[in-house]
Amino acid sequence: MALIIAIILGVIAVAAVVILVIVSNMKKNERIKYLTAAGNTLREDFLNYSLQNHSGETADIRVPRTSKMMIYLKANSKGKKVQLVFDPEREVNIGRDKFSSNIYINDPTVSQKHCCIYSVDDRVFLRDLYSANGTYVKRGLHRYHIVEGESIELNTKDTLIIGSNEFKVTLFYYDMAAM
Secondary structure, three states: OHHHHHHHHHHHHHHHHHHHHHHHHHHHHHHHHHHHHHHHHHHHHHHHHHHHHHOOOOOOOOOOOOEEEEEEEEEEEOOEEEEEEEOOOOOEEEEOOOOOOOEEOOOOOOOOOOEEEEEEOOEEEEEEOOOOOOEEEEEOOEEEEEOOOOEEEOOOOOEEEEOOEEEEEEEEEEEHHHO
């Protein structure tokens, strides 16, 4: 009987290790995807900046920082995974207005200009833009209702609740030398 219990415990231990390896690889692949997206976003921004401000003249290139704060938002919307990477230095507008929103949400409980994400000194904030229903930030067991122009600093693992949509927040530094 003791041998059977030992075998069963051994099988359970092996299964647990296999599950941990699979989950670890999934997270690693997701991290690679958002780091690649961040690099592409920053390269495109730099190219646009160079073309707009320095076409035909010697570029006055600023020395880049070694790393840059970026934001990764992940959601399941109507059974479809949505993954977005943004530079919070360029204000990210969220709302129901297709033309002025970086993140367009087609939901009647979301205002035309609902909220925005921005950064100050590598700290990332969410500001409600006087939306009709406010914006919620879920952090651990706490749920904060942000209304009437109020702001809240965002942290990794926060969940933004905008209308019926939930976005999981990951803040990360992108190594500019990797560009």
